[in-house]
Amino acid sequence: AALAEAESVAVRSSTALNPTAEDETADVLRVRLFETVDRAAAAGVIETYAHLWASNKDALPAEAASPELKEQFARTYPLHPKLLELLTEKTASLSTFQRTRGMLRLLARTVHLLWRNQPPDAYSIHVHHMDPGFEPIRTEIQEKIGMRQYAAAIKADVAAVPGDEPALAQRLDAQKFPGLTPATSYVARTIFWHTLAYGDTARGVSPEQLRLAVCSPALEPAFIDQARTAFQSEALYLDDRPGAPLRFMAEANLNQVIGRYMRDVDAGEVRAYLRDRIDKLFNLPRGEFNAILFPAGPWEVPDDLADPRPLLAILNYESTAIPADLRQPPAELEDIFRFKGAERNHRELKNNLVFVAAAENGIANMQTLARRKLALGELRKPSNQQELADYQIQKVNAEYHELDLKIAQAILQCYRHIFYPSASPMAGTTLPLGHTILELTNPDNPGNGQMHVERVLYEQKKLLTARDAPDSPAFVAKETGLAGRGEMTLQQLRLEYRKAPKLSILLHDTPLLECVRTGIQQGRFLYREGNQVWGPGDPSPVIQISDNTFLHTMEDAKAKKLWPRAEPLRLSFLANPTTIGKGQPAEITVTVSGGVPPYTYTSSDPRLNATATNETQRSAKVSPEATTTYQIEVTDSRGARQQATAMVAVREGGAITPVDLTPKPPTPQPPTGYTAEGPLAAALSDLWEKARKAKCATIQRLTIRMFDYGAVWKVHQAMATVAGGKVTAEITATLAADGVEELQVSYRGAVDKANATKGFLDTQLRAAKESDFTASYTVAFEPALRLDGDAPERFAKEITRYGGGEAFVEAQAGPAA
Structure with missing residues (x-):
């Protein structure tokens, strides 16, 4: 009823509304719309606006600092001068707009809406107070002015009628500026009204004029710019051509076209594309980690050193997503960390396995960008570009390539949860699992996933690279069990290293080799290869990691008499006397020095034979019938071997049996x-x-x-x-x-x-x-x-x-x- 009364008053004398000058328009409108205007209060409001304009002169057009604008405001108040300028110069240029009746109807509806809602930011009546979401104003636009072609733009971007899904501007206000002045809606409405003009050059508004038209004591220009930027990036019907002013199009812009193609992309295509991109970011043929992509269970994550690199398990984002309030590791992650193989035996090499998992709140962005990439790929096909302008084709091509970087950033920002073996378990688990967050240090150059995992683990002091100082020999001996066992092959030592969560993860064997060398120099270790040993004071050995090289603790080496290094094994094998008469006795004696007992004696005279004895001398009585040479071989506990001979000469009739001791083979023949x-x-x-x-x-x-x-x-x-x-x-x-x-x-x-x-x-x-x-x-x-x-x-x-x-x-x- 109130609105109908306002309209009847405004229209009753509309035939008499024919101002002779633009300055008279404000006076006539004030008379028709308001009973009274408080001029004293108006002066205070206008001063507040003038102070706002002066304080933000760098963000506003030059006219904001001129006295003329303030004087004009005094003549038009409570109508903002930019509202009156819009109606008289742009809206009135439309042939379908009845200048007299049209202004009165629009402003009557606007005043009614303001009087009903009484928004706290309404210091004067701005362009943005003409709300297309208000049904009478929307009807005026579509029926009276005849701008039905913009109905879709109003509904999608500017203002939805009650009961419909909120328009973009309304959604952005709710998301970005809850409880504050609806800056995005004001921006969208102002752009829309500036779109309604005759002639392409008149349609639209510049960012500077937009800031002047919208700003008020309740809304700073900087705040308006934030709202405009957010709105521009998502609006479906804004003109997106290079150099175009801010204005709406009757047809959807490129974003709308891309959105249509995005809706046609199958979820399976998005899944396959993301799998490929995640694989390329984390699974590097020559990377420091052996990446296992999307393991279905323990049977897909090996527990051996067939590949010497540590394992990096990248969990499937569709089955494992980490919530913002993480309280414990995911169950599937714990299952893989605890077990191996289809038989679910206990995993041993726990210090060789790192996990990367997706953050729950980053998955949607990753999927959206992947879907957009696939949509743009489809849109780049010549058969699909017929509906696009040249500038839009260029924009599609440019964004298609730019998305590679954005998707890489999105994946790495999503896959930010790292779980690693740790002696200090995270909350919610008894397993030796730690947790940390991966942050991109240079988003413009994200690199690959492995480098970030390596960096984060390095910062946690959990990783040793080839250039790093090793863990202390005493600590390594304790954690690998070498200290208790005393002896271990280097191959087994490396294996035990990969089992111990308290030790660092080895990217290379170099720190382990350096640990062994340091331990030798400190007198903690002894290195053995075959019968050769290296201990403190020896030249640094070329250490080999194999099943045939051994590391001993010094205590074990001494107990096994490997150190101090034994003297070389030596034999003395003598006969006494060396010459006898036939039937007379002699004694053959072998004496051992050096080597490492026990010894094994093997002789042509079985009486000298002995196995695993500590004896260093053995003798036997002999009475050969003819001159005889006796042989003996002695082997020590390390396998060192020496041979010797002793001869007993026998006299017959006063002469010694001739024996030619020099080997005389037959006449040589070609081998x-x-x-x-x-x-x-x-x-x-x-x-x-x-x-x-x-x-x-x-x-x-x-x-x-x-x-x-x-x-x-x-x-x-x-x-x-x-x-x-x-x-x-x-x-x-x-x-x-x-x-x-x-x-x-x-x-x-x-x-x-x-x-x-x-x-x-x-x-x-x-x-x-x-x-x-x-x-x-x-x-x-x-x-x-x-x-x-x-x-x-x-x-x-x-x-x-x-x-x-x-x-x-x-x-x-x-x-x-």
């Missing part, structure tokens, strides 16, 4: 060559059989050629301790790796001098993309290896005691027996 191939032990056995069938007496020279570097290193260690012959090693390798087109390495020389080459090549061959490797070991037996006993079999057992592999063997056999 005969034999070959065999297969597993090393089997190939050697085949070789001995061939030589024996040919009735050869000895093997003078043996060459072993192998091509698998893993097997070669096992044989290499045994070759370094071969007794009874000179061993020459020849190693050649050609390889290619990242950044290395071709690297050639060759070595020829004594086997015990090849360790440095071996150590270098072991690392390079592990990292190589392609490699060609050959190792040959040639043994020149001194004296020749006899075939009439078990010496060849003992030799074969000796050189394969650490393992073997496929080999080609070749022997030069001595003359036929």
Whole structure:
């Protein structure tokens, strides 16, 4: 009723409303709309506005600082001068707008709405107080002015009628400015009214004029800019052409088109795309971690060192999402950390496993950006670009490429929860699991996921890289169990390291090797390879991690008499007397010095034989019928071996039985060559059989050629301790790796001098993309290896005691027996 009365008053004398000058328009409108206007109060309000304009002159057009605007406001109050300017210069330019009746109807409806709602920010009547969400004003726009083409824009972006879903501006106000002046709605309404004008150049408003039209004592220009920026980025019907003023279009803009394509993207496509992008960010072929993407359960996460890198399990965001109020690790994460394999055995290498999980509140953004990327990809197809203008096509192409960075940022900001083995468990679990948050330090260059995981764990002092100082030897010995066991292979030590949550995670073996070296220097450890040992004061060894290299605590080394290093094993084997008459007695005595007891004695005279004895001297009475040479071999507990002979000469009729002590083989014949191939032990056995069938007496020279570097290193260690012959090693390798087109390495020389080459090549061959490797070991037996006993079999057992592999063997056999 009140609105109808206001309209009737305004229209009753509308025929008389024909001001002769623009200045008279405000007076006439005031007379028709208001009974009275408090001029004294108006002066105070206008001064407040003038102070606001002066304080923000840098953000407003130049006219805001001019006295004319203040004077104009005094003439138009309570109508804002920019409202009157809009109605007389833009709205009135429309042929469908009845200047007299139209202004009165719009303003009557606006005054009625303000009087009804009485908003606290209404210091004067602005353009934005003409609310298209108010049904009478909306009817005026669509029916009287005839601007039905903007109905969709009003509904989607500006103001929805009660009962409909809120328009964009209303949603942004609720989200960003709850309880405050609805700045976004004011911005949207002002832009809309400036859209209604005749001529393309008249349609729209600049950001500066928008700030002047909307600002009031309740709304600063900076606040208006925030609202405008948020509205522009999401509005569906704003003109998005480069250089265009702020104005609405009757047709949806590019955002609307993209939104339509986004709705057509299947959820499965989004899932597959994100899986691929997450995989590319975290699963790097040459990364520091061995990434396991979206493991379904413990059976998909190994518990071994087949790949020496630590494991990084990236959990599926659809099944595992971390809430903002995290109170305990996810159940599926705990399950993988606790168990391994389908049989659900207990996981051992817990200090070798790190988890990355998605934040619940980051998943939607990640999915939305992926969906937009796929939609833009579809929109880039020529058949789908016919509805786009050239500038929109350029914008689609640019955003398509820009989204790569945004999606990478979104994934890394989503996958920000890191769970790692820790001696100080997080709340809610008894498992040794810690938790930390990944923050991007440089969002404009996010890099890959592994580098951020490495950085965060490093900051937590949980990670050791190749350049870091090692954990203390005493601490490592305690946590790995070496301190209790006393002895451990280096391979087992590395394995135990990966089990102990109190220790750092090893990205490389270098810190472990440095820990061993430091422990040797400090006198805590003893390193042993075959019969060779390294202790404090020795030159630093080339430490190999294998099942055939050992680390001892110094207590264990002393108990096993490995340290202090024993004197070399020496024998004295004498006969007393050395010459006897036939039937007379003599005594043969062997005396041992050095070595590490217990000793094993093996003699041609069984009375001297003994096993595992600490005796350093043994004797036997002999009465040979003829001059006899006795042999003995003594082996200590470490496998060191020495041989000796003693001769008892027998006189017959006053003369000693002549014995030629110098070996005089038959007339030399050219050696005969034999070959065999297969597993090393089997190939050697085949070789001995061939030589024996040919009735050869000895093997003078043996060459072993192998091509698998893993097997070669096992044989290499045994070759370094071969007794009874000179061993020459020849190693050649050609390889290619990242950044290395071709690297050639060759070595020829004594086997015990090849360790440095071996150590270098072991690392390079592990990292190589392609490699060609050959190792040959040639043994020149001194004296020749006899075939009439078990010496060849003992030799074969000796050189394969650490393992073997496929080999080609070749022997030069001595003359036929």
